[in-house]
Amino acid sequence: MLPLNYAILNRYRVADPADVDMVMSALEPDYGRFRSFRRHLVIESLMTAKENGLLDESDYNVGDDGELHIYYTLTDYGKDILNKYIP
């Protein structure tokens, strides 16, 4: 089992682009009981990864739930980092 932060980034290897809710619903079965598995914390993780060039924003919109949904995609640099650190 990967640490939560690794799993969030690793999700983009299989589902790209994805927003926070897509990532969370995919990780829910394994990480749902984690105290740090919260929407605002996962958003912060994604924004940090974007700030450091691992992810890029591909689109954003306001969903039917009235929440902002930002879709991220893995950059080439992000792919290199994941291949190097999370084989």
Next chain:
Amino acid sequence: MSENQNAAILKRKLDDRFFRKGLTVAILSGMTYGLYSAFITYAMSNGVWADWYGAKSGLSAVVVIYVLGALGSGVNDTMSAVWALIVAGIKGKLGDFLRCLKTRPGAVMIVCALIGGPIASAAYIIALQMAGSIIIPITALCPAIGAILGRILFKQPLSPRMIAGIALCLCATLMISASAGMSGSGSSTQIAGILIAFIAALGWGIEGCVAGFGTIVIDYEIGITIRQLTSGLANLLIMVPIMTLIAGNIALSPELTLTALTDGPSMIFFIISGFFALFAYSLWYKGNSMCGAALGMACNGAYSFWGPFFCWLVLGCIFGQEGWGLRPIAWVAAVLMFVGILLIALNPLTLFKRNEKEVA
């Protein structure tokens, strides 16, 4: 308002909130660094430490300067690691802490901790003991080193505007150093202390840049637990024995370590300094990962002001120790540093453009 406009406004609010949080975290890291510096200095002047540093301690000069410096750093980081484990336990991150230890980013974190802990922190404490608070601004050269390494290793942006901001922060640092130098003795011990402080600057430059990047992958609270645990144990179990061996009496190592860890009057303040060290480093890592190494380290580097400031406030004003006064030039330098940080963080042209858009 169309859906697109609404989404754009919400997105900008989120981006602004993220940026403000990163900046706040990075600035708080510098402030807690100042508090950690003040309390560790006080801890190392209390209880058995007062005897060790006293004229009748019977310890050689090498032991007093180098071994006690590493020991103080080790006790502080070990206390900080205990705090980090408590915080990780409360937040339910102990499982992830163990999982991270077995991964490559975990190993990178351990190497960073060894560079920033036993090497840089011990150099910092030794320099602080040898030359006083004059060395604090010198060690704050690490933002420049971190920003340059961030550019080379991780392709982080470093524009001429950001370089100008870093240069301004360095000028402010030199102003504080120069003012302290004028009031200092200028003895060979003080000069040696200043040189040792450069080792700390280099070590932290490497650590801040690499560990800041590591916390993109590793949760910052797990990162700091790895850092403090590695640093504390490496200092107490490796550095102190090596230094006592060099000083010619390895038997001193367990004796000094056990005495330090069981000395109530100083341990109370090590527990406090360890608490502030936890936030000084964890917020430094988090700030660097949220803002990039250049801005994160410049904000953290403001500890060159916060260090002498809290030494004056805590040691001078609260505990009544003499010699911690803050010269007026330090306040001027603090303002300069603030301008420098703003220059790294914000592009004035972007601000003007944004205002024009809002007016339109």
